[in-house]
Amino acid sequence: MTKMILAATLGECIHTMSLMKFLDIAEKQNYHVDFIGAAISVDTVTYEIEEKKPDVVVLSYRLSPSVARDLFAKLNQNFHKVKEDGRIFILGGTNPVLDEAKDYEIFDYYFSEVTSDNQAVQFLQGFDNKCSTLKYPNDLSSRIECFSPLIRHHFGLPTVEETIHGVQEIAKSGLVDILSIGPDQNAQEYFFHPEEMNPQSDGAGGVPLRKPEDLINIYQASRCGNYPLVRCYAGTNNLLRWADMLEDTINIAWGAIPITWYSELDGRSSRTLVQAIEENQNAISYYASKNIPVEINESHQWALRNTSDIIEVATAYIASYNAKNLGVKEYVMQYMLNTPPGISFEMDTAKMLAKIELVESLHDQDFKSYRMIRTGLASLSADPDFAKGQLASSLTLSMVLKPHIVHVVGFSEGDHLASPADIIESCKIARGVIDNCFDGMPDLQKIPKINQRKTQIIRETKILLDAIKGLMQEDKDPLLDPFTLTKAVKIGLLDAPLLKGRKAAKGEITTKIIGGACQAVDPDNGEVIGEKDRILSLLEDLDIND
16 A cells, blocks of 8 residues: 655745655655645644645754744644654754754654665665664665665774774764674684784784674674674684684674685785685585675785786686585675776776676576675775765766675775774765765666677686686586685686785786786786686696696
8 A cells, every 4th residue: 555645844944855855755665745835834734634644744844943943842732633653753854953853752753964865765665664764684685675785884993992982883873784893913813812912913903802702792882873784804714713703793794705815825824725715615604504695705805916807807706606506695796896906997897797797697596696896995095085086986986886785995094994983974975976876877888898898808707717627637616626726826827916926826927907907918028918828828837847
């Protein structure tokens, strides 16, 4: 049954823009809207409510708070005539006006000038399904169903106490749907072996978690505002023990595990590459067995080390293939833009569209992925005002990908660790972008240059994947086999310039931004090398050395 909204501006207020915008959104959500006019008296509003019996009453006032108080006092006197079970009363206005109204028990909900279009949609949907604005879903799929796109931000200050207070402040803002707790490196590597920690590094890069109770207290601090989902970075050692602890302490929204990283490859643990892949796969399987969604933070780690577009896309497919075959049902696929530095918007879009096509080709009734976009970590200026512009432009581009989750990187990241105030401001920027893009974005895939590059990336990625599969000698799945994947890294099929000097990798590939894309090039003449030729050269070297 269609619900009816009765709406008006009160008293002498003739400001209708925000109200009409809300009502337009309501009509698109299949509400019957009856706008009875601007500058309507309290008595007339009361009469109209009695006569028309709406399901929802939306009133707005944007003038003097002192005058508003008198209007609310009179409305309060009439309230017994119009208050019925199930009827919802909403007030829109400036914050000072809303503060005056809260002295009376008239309104159920308050909309300020910072309420976004997306929040309005979420709110209106809440009357008819489980997405109640007072009962925020506490699992990822339900939250996405209700409030997509979700906003995610990471957070962790140098002390547990500061982090707890900050988490509460962020939750109360109602702007962050998913809060990712970032532990310091001591915790990530040595949480279960505290005797190996370096005290001088406490709080370096995140919150110094030292006992499960720290996580419990952080989670409890988040149980206010919009009750954000909470997750935490995985440890770089003892990943299974971390997974078990995070499930018990913070009801982790999803686990994030790499395939090849947190190993001798990046130096973030002492695990060999084979050991790391095996343990990482076991951790992924553990989350899958608990029906906890999983993110495999793999391909963007290659991109951060200036790998080619082809290798980055191939590792995105390999990660997704592992997730599906290790039993993951809900997969969070991160699409980090602006990486490596210098890539153009057009070529970045082509690369991400290629990833989407390959990753989502794995979808079936038992496996689906959520698109999570993210501004490049190395793309933000140390100048905060400049960085705000970069953040907004990156997010605007990324909305073309129709994300389920927007992973906001705070504008301050180029200069300092994000404070709660920085995070709230960054998420407001993100929310503004989302609102502006809410009704749709141009289809960039129709631009010939972008579509041609996407097609080229997919074609060459398949050549690379076939070459990796060709390394397998036994009857095993090469894209799942730790030894085959390790060999692919060691001989340079999977390689990056910034892996030079790492014993686990070849580290000899040369890449360069050409035509806005990150291409593998001949180190002698700087000319682009096609993937087939690059692979043949590597395999020839392998035959000679063998």
